[in-house]
Amino acid sequence: KNEVEQSPQNLTAQEGEFITINCSYSVGISALHWLQQHPGGGIVSLFMLSSGKKKHGRLIATINIQEKHSSLHITASHPRDSAVYICAALSLSGSARQLTFGSGTQLTVLP
Amino acid sequence: EAGVAQSPRYKIIEKRQSVAFWCNPISGHATLYWYQQILGQGPKLLIQFQNNGVVDDSQLPKDRFSAERLKGVDSTLKIQPAKLEDSAVYLCASSLWTGQGEQYFGPGTRLTVT
Numbered sequence: 538k539n540e541v542e543q544s545p546q547n548l549t550a551q552e553g554e555f556i557t558i559n560c561s562y563s564v565g566i567s568a569l570h571w572l573q574q575h576p577g578g579g580i581v582s583l584f585m586l587s588s589g590k591k592k593h594g595r596l597i598a599t600i601n602i603q604e605k606h607s608s609l610h611i612t613a614s615h616p617r618d619s620a621v622y623i624c625a626a627l628s629l630s631g632s633a634r635q636l637t638f639g640s641g642t643q644l645t646v647l648p
Numbered sequence: 649e650a651g652v653a654q655s656p657r658y659k660i661i662e663k664r665q666s667v668a669f670w671c672n673p674i675s676g677h678a679t680l681y682w683y684q685q686i687l688g689q690g691p692k693l694l695i696q697f698q699n700n701g702v703v704d705d706s707q708l709p710k711d712r713f714s715a716e717r718l719k720g721v722d723s724t725l726k727i728q729p730a731k732l733e734d735s736a737v738y739l740c741a742s743s744l745w746t747g748q749g750e751q752y753f754g755p756g757t758r759l760t761v762t
Contacts, residue, residue, distance in 0.1 A: 541690070580739065580753035623690055635704065636751065638690030
């Protein structure tokens with residue numbers, strides 16, 4: 538069983554829809570990342586959060602530490618939001634802090 | 649601030665050939681990571697450096713993969729000899745220090761082994 542699980546794996550939405558991507562983790566974490574990966578392969582960090590909620594533009598990320606669950610929301614979705622969204626849990630392992638990645642959610646927003 | 653640089657962006661080789669990837673982290677970042685991302689999966693950590701020392705290489709297939717960061721800045725990742733299952737995107741990331749969670753990723757190198 539993967540330590541970080543995302544759902545759904547694939548998501549297709551119409552432009553303007555409200556989108557939610559979920560992430561559950563089983564490891565103890567110090568923080569959780571939401572990352573965006575475009576087809577070229579490069580990854581951009583969207584959020585790093587350890588409690589509560591963060592908002593940046595149309596993106597909102599929430600985390601519930603007790604339930605070990607995080608969500609990424611996109612309001613008023615746009616075709617340019619089409620990408621793979623990955624959650625990654627930052628855990629402490631020995632002297633190193635490591636990211637454990639989910640397998641990603643492929644989001645396609647249709648015009 | 650310049651981001652993490654990687655080269656080449658794409659590489660196609662035949663199995664049993666050798667290949668090397670290069671990464672230049674963000675200036676001042678002490679920690680450098682190499683990840684392997686197979687299509688449809690999340691990235692998997694191969695090796696983590698703190699300056700020029702290895703912090704974690706437990707998932708690096710050492711019979712064919714090697715990495716170095718001799719001067720604590722640039723890093724190279726080598727595969728010798730390559731196998732078909734090595735086809736993946738190889739991502740380099742850096743962070744200020746090991747205990748600092750924010751990692752900055754490069755554009756990746758897409759390797760195809762035929």
